[in-house]
Amino acid sequence: MEPTFLTLGWIGIYAPLVLGAMGSMIGCSRGGMAAAGxxxxxxxxxxxxxxxxxxxxxxTIYGIVVTLTLNVPLTLANSPGIFALGVGSGLALLVSGFTQGSACAAAINASKSKPEVFGISLAPAAVIEGFAVFAFVFALVLAGSLPE
Amino acid sequence: MAAYYFLVSSLPYLPHFEKAEWLPITRKQLDSRLKLLEAEDRAQLAGSEELLNWQNHPAQHTTSEISQQFHHTMKSISHPALRGFVEYRMDLRTVVGGLRHRTAGFLPGEGEPWGVGRWIRKIESRWDAPDFGLSAVFPWINEAHILVEKQEALGLERFLMNLVWHHLARISDSRPFGFEQVFAFFYRWDILSRWLSYDADAATGRFQDLIEEVTRDHQQLFPG
Structure with missing residues (x-):
C-alpha cells in the first residue's frame, strides 16, 4: 500500500509541470500556425x-511553481493530497493551454483583416488565462494546508 | 487538423459578394493555399466542385448524366459537412428547376427526368402547389416562386446566391479552423467571383480609373 501512495505523491508533484507544458505546447502550436498563416x-x-x-x-510557468511548491518529503499522510492537487491543477492548466491557443488563433485570424479589433479580440484568451490563474493560486493556497 | 490553423489564417477576409469590388485573392493563389489541405480532403473538394460548378457541364449534358455524376460524387465524399452542402446545392437546383419547368408549362413524367435528388417524387406529387408542399423544408421557396413567376432572372440569381452565402456562413461558423471553414471559404469565393464577373461594366470602369490614377501619378513625376 505504501509504495502505491508514494507513487501517487510523485505523480502529483510532477503533474502540474508536465500537464501545463503539454497545454503550452499545443496552445502555442495552434497560435503559432495561425500567426504564420x-x-x-x-x-x-x-x-x-x-x-x-x-x-x-x-x-508551463504556473506548472513549475506548483510543482516546486508540492515538492516536499512524501509521507502516507500527504501523498493523496499532493496527488489530488497536482493532477487537478495540471489538468486545468492543460485544458487552458489548448483552449487559449485556439482563442489566440481566432484573435489573430480576426485582427489580420481588421487591425482595430486586435485588443478586444484578445479578451477571450485573457479570460481563459484568468481561469488558469484561479487553478494555480488555489493549488498554492491548498498546498499550505496539506498534512506533514 | 493542425495545418488548418495555418491555412485558415492565410485566407483573406471575404466581404459579402454584393459589397465587394474585387476578389481579395486570385484563383491561382487560392489553389496554392489549398495545396496545404490533406490529399483526401483536397480530392473531395475537387470532386464536389466538378459537380457543382455548372461551367464543368457542357450544354448537351442531360439530367440523367448529371444525376449519375451526383451519385458518383456522393459516394466519393465522406466528409459529412461537405456531403450535406453538396446535397443542399443539388436540392436547391432541383427545386428552382422545378419552379422554372412549371412556369414554362412542363408536366413531370414526360420523357427525360428534370431534376436530381431526394425531393423529386414529392415535388411531382404536389406539382400544382406553389411551394410544391415543401415550404416547411425550404422556407425560401415562396419567394423564389414569385421571382420565377415574374421572370426576374437577376433578382432570382441574387436571391439564390444570398441563400447559399448565408448557408456557407453557418457551416463556416460550425467548426472554426477545420475543413468546414476551408470549403465554405472556397465556395463563397466562387460566389463572389461569379458575381463580380456579371458586372463587367463596373470592372471596365474601375480599370479605367486605375489607368487614369497611374497616368496622373506618372505626369506628376515627369511634368511636361
Missing part, C-alpha cells in the same frame, strides 16, 4: 501576431 496576408505588425501566439506559455 496571417503573415502571408498582412504587410506589417508581424511581431504582435507572434507575441500573441506565445500567450499559452504561462501554463
Amino acid at each position: 496571417a503573415l502571408l496576408e498582412v504587410e506589417g505588425g508581424y511581431g504582435r501576431f507572434i507575441g500573441v501566439s506565445a500567450m499559452p506559455s504561462s501554463q
